[in-house]
Amino acid sequence: MNNNMFKILAMVPAFLSLAACHKDDDSMMVQQSTITIENVLNSRPLVESGTFKGAGMPPVIFPGQSVSFSFYAAKKQRLTFATMYGWSNDLFFAPANPGIALYQEDGTPVTGDVSDNIRLWDNGTRVNQAPGAAVMHPGTAEATPRNIKEVNGMDDYGNNYLQASKLMKLSLSYDGNSKFTVTIMNNSGGTANETPFSPGVWAISYIAGDNLLFPEPLFTAGKPSANGLTNIAEAGDNTVLSNFLSMNTGIFTPLSPVLVVVYNGKDNPLFREGEKDRGEGLKELAQKGNADVLAAMLKTKAGVKEVYVLKEPTSTVLLPMINGMAGGKVSRQLSVMKGDRIAIATMYGFSNDWFFATSGNGLDATAKGDLSSSIGLYDNGTAVDQYPGAGITQFNLTGTPLQESKPVQAVPNPNMFTTLPSIIKVSLQ
Template identity: 35%
Template sequence: MKIRGRALSALPLVLTLAAACSDGGGGDMTGADGMGGGGAGGGAATSFEVILENVTPARDYRVAGVFDTPVGESMPGPLFPEKSFEFRVGALPGDRLSFTTMFGQSNDLFYAPDGAGIALYDEEGTPVSGDVTDQVLLWDAGSEANEEPGAGPNQAPRQDGPDTGAEDPDNTVRLVQDGYTYPAVEEVLQVTVTPEPGNEFTIRITNMSEVGTLMPEGGEPAAVPLSPGLFVVHTMEDPLFTVGQPYPDNGLEAQAEDGNPTMLHAGVMPRAGLTSPVAPGVAVVHGAAAPLFRSGEADRGKGLEMLAEDGNPAALAASLEAEIGGERGISSVQVYNTPVGASMPGPLLPGAKLSFTVTARPGERLSFASMLGQSNDLFFGPSEEGIALFDASGEPVSGDVSDEVSIWDAGTEANQWPGVGPDQAPRQAGPQTGADDPMDNVRSVDDGYLYPPSSQMLKVTITPAR
């Protein structure tokens, strides 16, 4: 949030932006000759329609992932007594946690919360903290007939290979009730939730069993290993299975029978992750490179910070307009801010499109920047060179150029978990409220959080006028 240029008055946030420029549309700011004296020069001018489309799909899960490496270990593997799995999630009030991990001494039993999941905030919106083991239950997946726990020849520690036991005559997911004796949940595992800064939580699953937790009649005293597992953060009911229904064909069988969450994870990942609006932005036609930023260098203090942190393109547009005809070869600048079919400026929500027109001559390129709304200071844009509007022979470019667009980090504010950070535009108290980014340079986003590829969030199409 470091401000390098002159101080400006408080600006509206991306999700409440009423107007980013006075014309309410794609206001074009050019030099007196229409090219500002900074164009590439040769060839006739061509008009291009640029369409930005928010193609972010609906998501069932805010977060999804696998826990597979015990704390202190370097390789994935099962969880033995006194060891723990640990993972971190981001969540907002109303979000709940669900997970699965196999009861290792069984045919197809697994631990998980019920269909509601574990609430990560209480009814007042206060983060949950402490032991939540009492919300975890032992389930029968209904995919393989049960044998005595700790003694069955078709159970993971003793079977010749995966998926080798007889089918369960009852193929429904249910609480385990097969006539055998099982230890209480808290004798096998403990689950704790620890709130962290930035609306994040650390989840810890500890194996509490010991040799003798199981005392099978047909075998030796044994502990209960726990398998790697899957976790999701969600608001939906029954995110992974439905009690009383046949076990779903989503990988739950491999998780419950063999302790393998890979298939379950592959199934949930396309339905998990960030959904975000795209903010109004600035488009620039230019002949020289780097009109908006240069990768690896600090923000220039010309308004990119306000665009990237608060979704307001006004200051950047004004700064760029002052550079028309200058050394960066800028020939036109415009703000785009009104989605197709909308009557007022506002963010580009999933499924919506935004269209604007630029005019360029051979040799000129297009750059633009729009905030990724659910972030601290991330924005969509091409590389510093921009997108070529003409090919090597001087013919106008046409088609989908989404692969030339990336998610950039403005380097002005420290990043938080995407979609939940309290200093991100939809949730912050006001503009410029986050902590400074210690790296202090513009770069491709690489902060340890997971983001969909830019092309799976923003589609960019360029069509020359005919």
């Protein structure tokens, strides 16, 4: 073996050692990554809407008959509905906007007879004949359609009417857990204004703060009829207005300030599905959107490297898309290394204790792209669930959560209340 060969062999251990050091250096290299969380919900302003009709054929509600339907509602939300005064040209029954109050100021549900909320309205699209079975439909169209106007005893053509509450009895019962049942009774029989009621529509608006998102979903007094109300008022056809309401009914929720944790370990530091809340602050996040308690606790945990609470600059919370405007978004640049993981959590704002979070052992901190498929919706198990966005005990709807103690579980979709669309997007770049 010549001297050159000895020199080459002597260099091999050093080369291998350098290669090993280079591999270790790669694993210890700090990388910059930006996490972005967005509320991508294409929100709707109505919590619920629906239709009602008589049980026979035709499906009208005759004198002496009644119809009932159920719905969920939170404090300050209102019930509204519309049904045709059948033996008229274009009159309809409906509450005055924004609808019927469902709770007292102290949160006690309103129950019993609420008939004094009912009004009789002129749709303004047909010339009014004397009301009764002899009315010809559709009748004569107004030369110029008039604005919707309440009928108080006498219409613009000299026809007389009893108060709406003398023709329709409206009753509310409370079924518990924010659920109501309303019964519409036709008690016009034997009066001077005997009439059937047509199939109708009903709606409940979301409320944000003290404001209903859609306070006048069926009509606006003093303005022309729109969106299919004329079809009800003239012909008792609720199809068009029902379709309009359906398009405006769905999910609305903000997301709370987002907790982001960079850690190095085998276990998600926030929670484990199937275990009860650890009492470390996740309950405060899931029930009230307060991430600060959990953030402070996480900073004391072994393996946790960085903890952030990301707040949207203008509104703090991440609002959904509203009328086509982009939803809220937060971002944060992170310094990560190979082996690091990322966990996030944010409250489904209009719930009792639901939260979005990374499933399993979080995200690979060095991954790139859209990682939304790794985010799940979980029930913290510390508060009794109610219809999302319509619960009397939901904290963000001025309620006080009803406490329970169950393991953290994934929220199924569809769930017992509704079906949820895409709400949250999480990406790493």
